[in-house]
Structure formats: C-alpha cells, structure tokens
Amino acid sequence: MSPIVSFRDVHKSFGAVPVLKGVSFEIPKGQVVALIGRSGSGKSTALRCIDRLETIDRGSITVCGHAVSDPNINLRKLRQDVGIVFQSYNLFPHLTVEQNITLAPRWVKKADRRKAHELARDVLAQVGLLEKIDAYPEQLSGGQQQRVAIARSLAMHPQVMLFDEVTSALDPELTGEVLKVIEELAKQGMTMLLVTHEMAFAARIADRIIFMHQGLIHESGSREILRSPSTPELKNFVGAGL
C-alpha cells in the first residue's frame, strides 16, 4: 500500500534562507509521526508543504495520491483529504461552534442541514464538547477552541491529520485536554503528523519520531530514540527539553 504522505528530496527556501534542504520521509497509513526539533529547524514548514500552504522549490511531495508539487494540482481535492489544526485555532469568530463545523461539509460536500447537524454532533462528541454546540468561539477556553478546531477538521473525514504545535498557545492545564483528544484519534488508527514540543507526549503516542535540525532530518526512528539518541544534536535537544 502506498504511503499517505511521501516527501522526496524536498527543498524549500524563504528568499535566500534555505529552510528545507533535501527532506525525505514517508507516513504509512495509520501511523503517528512526531516531527520535533528546535524553532527554525523547518518542521512547521515541512508540515505546511503537505497541504500546499507553502510551495516547494525542488523535490516532490505526494499526499493521498495527489501530486502536491504539481502546479496544476486540484487544491480543493487535496484539502478534502488533509485535515490541519493550527497553533492559533483559527475558528471563525462570527459563527457558532456548529456553524464552524458544518460550513465546509455543507458548502464543499453539499451535505443537507440535517446531515450536517448530525455530523457536528458526532465530531463534537468525539472531542467531548457536545454541550458547546451553540456557543461562539469567544465563549470557549483556548483548550475548548482547539478541540472544536480538531472537530471541524474531522468533520471533513480527512485521511490524514496534521497538527502544527497545537498546544503551544495553551496553559499547561489546558494542554492535557487537547492531547487527550489527539491520543484518542491515534488509538482509532488516524494517520497523523504532529509538530510538537511536547516530548513526553510524542514519546507516548508516536510510532515514529523525526528529529529535524537545520533543514534536514537529522535522526529518526522509533520513540526509543528519545531515550537513547545517537546524535549529539538530538541528545542536546532532548536534554534541553527535560
């Protein structure tokens, strides 16, 4: 079976600054991959390239059979298969939780009102926020907003979920509730890529860890590499994180 996400020798620069200098990796179906590394190591950029929020300069990216690096790609088809959750939630402030969730199913997948409502209830139950279905984003805590953002992505039934430092803006006590939802998704077999600073969390749920350093994959392997890193850079990074 072909992998859900595949990077081949991906290069990307912002102006004169190279951010990705030949990155190759694959995410098979059902796998949870944690992308770790210092700020500026290129991990968020790599994640954003998957959904074509950034275009690459060289190499190729394939996601769920879509050639992402092809300039003629059907972006809307790609983005129906990819769910993405951001650090800053990005809920739509003028819409209720239900409307936030049902907007894309109704407008993109043409779901009728009743079906969309059922869908919203399903995904909200999944993130444990059914009682907030009629609330507006500003009435929710950061952790709740992030869980709604996850539910909103799930409502499109993506084949892969990308999480871009989704707990970095949250207080420690709110981080837990979001990580619990992600862990639950992992148990259900969702294919996921997490860019995260939560080392303990990565060590607990990731099938594979990829450590990026200066635009390259410096070390990768099972979660064991966090306990016994083989490169001094990862050793350093893990040490600083603990």
Add this chain to the structure above:
Amino acid sequence: MNYSFDFSFLRDYWPMLAEGLVLTVQLALMATVLGFLLGTACAVASTSRSRILRGLVGLYVEIIRNTPLLVQLFVVFFGLSSLGLKFSATTSAVIGLTINIGAYSSEIIRAGIESIHRGQVEAGDCLALSRWQVLAAIVLPTAIEKVYPALASQYVLLMLGTSIASQISAEELTAAASRIQSDTFRPFEVFLVVAALYIALSFLMRGMFWALGQFAFTRRRRLGTPL
C-alpha cells in the same frame, strides 16, 4: 431682535416638502444599497492579487476622494447627456451619489478586510472552501461587521450629501425648500424646518442601521457585545 417667525407657509407647501423628503429618502436609500455593493466589489478587487484590478480601484478611489461631490454630480449629469445618454436628474443623481459613496465604502471595507488575520483565510482554504466561498462566508462577514459603525456613519453623511443633488435640479428636500422660500420670502423658517427634517432623517437612519446590525450580526445580538 424683533424678528417674528411665520411658519404659515407650511399649510400650503407641506405637500412639496413631503415630495422632496420622499425623493431624498429614495436617493439616500438607492445610493446606499448600490454604493455598498459597488464598494464591496471594489474592496474585494483592491485586495485581490491582480495588480491591474488594484490599480484601477486605486485610481477610482483617488479621483473620487480628491474632487468635490458637486463637481462629480455635474460631470455625471452633463457628461452623460453630452454622450447622448438621456437620464433624468434623479437618475443622474443616483449614479453620481453611488459612484461617490462607492469609493468611500470601498476604502472602509478594504480596511476591514485587511484587518482580518491571515489564519482565518488559511483555515478556510484548508477546509477545501473555494476562494469565493472563503470570501463570502468568512472574510466579508467579519470585515463588514468590524467596520459597520464606520459604514453606517458614512451613509448618514451621504444622506445629508443628497442635498447637493438640488444643484442638478433633482427635486429633493433642499430643492423643494429653495423653491418654497423663493415663493414665500421666508428662507429662515423654510430652512429651519428642512434642517429639522434632516435631523429626523439622520436619527431614523441611525436607528435603522442599529436594527439592521442587530439582525445581521447574530453573534453581537446573542452575546450582547456592542458594535
């Protein structure tokens, strides 16, 4: 100071004032609706990727903002007829006022669009919404909500500005007043009455915009946050 007020002209001339008032309301209403649509379209164009569109809107806005409304109305009124297009004074006034208020609306709405965080658009894109859907469902509703008070004040100013249409012989409230005072030689009283009518209209308009805001911006209504 022994001026004695005489408002008796109202008895004979109130129908004329009423007709002028109706036309003023019509001019203001049409220019507001059309100007809002034109302004929205221009704001979208001025935030688009097309350099040509941005340039054209920029030129339009600069021309309108740097010329007097009276001159704009004359250009439309005499210009159209010189081109062989026969429009009534009222139609010319609606066209001129729309072009004028469209430029101001465009600037206000553009500011609203530019204040929206890029992440909002990105989130819409990532949900596979098309560019137009992102615009219609996310960008424009939040942008317009943000600048709604500024837009509403601009439209009240426009309503007051319709008085200039009297200069191209549109028979609105100020034009009616001019005619009445030249018949009655009571300019002070006539314009006092007209001023009171404009004040009433302004308050009415503000009330209508408030009600429209309550209706359109569900979140504000439900959470009780003021606009």
